[in-house]
Amino acid sequence: MELAFERRGAGTPLILIHGIGHHWQAWLPVMDRLAAAHDVIAIDLPGFGVSPGLPDGVPYTAESLADAVESFCAMLGVRDPHVAGNSLGGYLALELASRGVVRTATALSPAGFWSRSELVWAQSVLRSLRATAQSMSPAQAELMAQNPVLHALSCGLLVAHPSRLSPTALLAGSQALAMSSGFDETLESFGSVMPPAPPKAPITIAWGEHDRLLLRRQAVRAAKWSGRRVKLLRGCGHVPMSDDPELVAKVLLDATVS
Template identity: 75%
Template sequence: MDLAFERRGTGAPLILIHGIGHHWQAWLPVIDRLAAAHTVIAVDLPGFGRSPELPPGIPYTAESLADAIESFCALLGVREPAVAGNSLGGYLALELAARGVVRSAVALSPVGFWSRPEFGYARAVLRALRATARALPPEGAACLAGSSALRGLSAGLLVAHPSRLEPTALAAAVQALGAAPGFEETLVSFDGMMPPAPPKSPITIAWGEHDRLLVRRQAIRAARWSGQRVKLLKGCGHIPMSDDPELVARVVLEAVGPG
């Protein structure tokens, strides 16, 4: 599938996958650090960012989105890349590892390890954020991002340090969230989501110490599922790339190996 993406660097390929409602620019704080060792390809999922929607008749599920990433890699001629994802992207990284089509996978606070009440909470938060983003006029997103107090209110559930967000990046993220045609169907597909099949490729799971969307006790379930210790990203929230770019880049590079 032909998807919007950003490519930087040289070396072994590393695919970066964002979370629900976001776009590839979520990885901007770390992309150049990763590109120093790899050919980094940050992609917009179908129906998000600047990528087209899934073809008619194909539902928005983790499986179909993983299919789209596989198809995208084939289109670029990329075989068995390393992959890193955050939130929904983290689940997709684990799904691709379960298929054995990636060299290794890194999942940052992946969805799918929640209890029913935790899922209900996360769904309510995501829908509230989406409704706010859709209600704002274009200039409203810029005003929100430019105010430190409003920035804290709008982003505090997703990052531990809203003040570290670039105002322009936050405004663009708010607009992407409000405009994403794949959001609602993807969110509905989360209901009843189970962890992927056991991985065939090496995986690393890391969780934000201050994740307020997918609370960190979910990391315990992820550890039990994977049979390995989950790394704790100290001082980070649900989208850790802006909280501590150096830490996130180090965790990813240690997991995927040299380029």
């Protein structure tokens, strides 16, 4: 499947997958660090960013999105890549590891390890953020991005350090959230998301210390599922690439040594 993507660097391929409502630019803070060691390919999932949606009749589910990533890699001629993802993208990375089609998988605060109440919380927050993004005029969105107080309020549930997210990045992320044609159906499908089958490739799971969307206690379930310790990303929120690019890049690079 054809997807929008950004490609940098050389070496073993590393696919980067964003979370729901986001776009490949979420990885910009770490891309050049990763590109020093890898052929880095950051994608827009189907129906997100500027990628086309899934074909008619294909539902937006974790499985169909993972299928799309797998198909994209085959189309690009990328075999057995490393893969890393955040949130929904983290779940997809683990799903691809369970299929045995990737070399390693790294998941940053992955979806799927929630209780029922935690799922309802995450869905409510995401719907609210989406509604706010869709309701703003261009002038209001610009004010939100530039005003320090509004800036912090708008992204404080997703990042631990709003000031480290530039106004340009916040504005672009808000526009991507508002325009994501696959958002509503994907979010609804979260109700049936369960942890993937046991992985057939090495995996690393890391969780933001101050994750306010997928609460940090979910890391305990992820550790139980994986049978290994989950790394704690100190000082980071749900989208840790903006909070501490150096730390996130180190986790990804350490995980992809092979």
